Amino acid sequence: MPKIDMDLFTKDVYNIVKEIPFGQVTFYGEIARLTGWPQHARLVGTVLSKVTPEQKLPCHRVVDSQGRTVPGWESHRQLLEAEGIVFSASGRINMKRYAWKVK
């Protein structure tokens, strides 16, 4: 495996996140898989943590593999609920129901 090109990886992540439809979600590991670097779920998180509001990316539509919101990001849950997404009593999303299916 060649060394990862962070410049390209970052752009791929942006382009993928930008495609997530309103009312649907995906998770870090899935984005990593789509970029061709399935072992870099953490790196996807690192990239998204640096996204600014000016970039206008729907990064709130990205949750963890268990359907949980980002710890410490207070408005994450309400941003998703504003798109019609319902949380279970344990504070998790039903991924079966909301997962974004790539065409």
Place this chain on the structure above:
DNA sequence: AGTTTGACTGGAG
């Protein structure tokens, strides 16, 4: 240049 951190993950306890 070596160590710790982190918007992760899946499995164990």
Place this chain on the structure above:
DNA sequence: CCTCCAGCCAAAC
């Protein structure tokens, strides 16, 4: 349901 943990690997220290 929750916490903890090993494996993960580039970024930040």
